[in-house]
Amino acid sequence: MSSIFVTGSSGFVGSNLKRYLDASCIITEFKREKELDIHSNTVIHLAGKTHDLKNTSTSEEYYQVNTEITKKVFDAFLAYEAQVFITLSSVKAVADEVDGALTEEQIPNPITHYGKSKLLAEQYILSQEIPKGKRVYILRPCMIHGPGNKGNLNLLYQFVSKNIPWPLGAFENKRSFCSIDNLLFIFKELIEREDIPSGVYNVADDEPLSTNELIKLIAQSQNRNPKFWNFSKKFIEGFASIGDKHHLPLNTERLHKLTSSYVVSNAKIKAAIDKPLPVSTREGLLKTFKSFNS
Secondary structure (H helix, E strand, O other): OEEEEEEOOOOHHHHHHHHHHOOOEEEEEOOOOOOOOOOOOEEEEOOOOOOOOOOOOOHHHHHHHHHHHHHHHHHHHHHOOOOEEEEEOOHHHOOOOOOOEEOOOOOOOOOOHHHHHHHHHHHHHHHOOOOOOOEEEEEEEOEEEOOOOOOHHHHHHHHHHOOOOEOEOOOOOOEOEEEHHHHHHHHHHHHHOOOOOOEEEEEOOOOOEOHHHHHHHHHHHOOOOOOEOEOOHHHHHHHHHHHHHHOOOOOHHHHHHHHOOEEEOOHHHHHHHOOOOOOOHHHHHHHHHHHHOO
């Protein structure tokens, strides 16, 4: 039976990973206050400081957690006999806005401290000489979701649950998502197979969806029809500018986040694995939305 050393095992991804691999692996959890002592085949580094939407975190926190702890864990991986290292970075280590589809070839230019701290961790890992027999994977997922996740999708679900028509129906966009089921499948492939090259890989579901399509899926998960208001874009943009001045829930920044596109290409990881992802974009999102109602 293989053994896995996991950091961040109490988080959303970590808790799902433990359930997913528990029957086939011995999992050792990292305690930050203890010295790193790795006696496992695989190291999965999930611990990190996520993007703070409320802007209450200091910049130092991002670099201390996302950069320095990653360097510490990776150094320990190199020092011990573990063969596989997998770390979760983020697409935000590359770009906060995307023109077209984001690929691994795009030159990183993060704007936020979150993205910059993730990129510094990546650069440190890639600067080290990897001993023969070891494999190193840096995964850049887009928005990860699944049952138990309490992120922005939950907020959107709560809005639609109030049976209020979606007021941004005139806007068309495309965004990529990452089902926890697909992410865990990729983890398993990277752990078990020796033919997948080390490197940096984007992780996303196959099909990007618009916010309007998300509204329809949420309504479907609640067994009812979606409702839309198709106000003109100019009217909504004008209303959002008023929101800037009077601190209303809808302002230009929030409007941009709700209506902008962010498409992530998963072509490289799919070619490396050479298997279809187990869950479609819509299946994964429906599973997530249905869990919000349970």
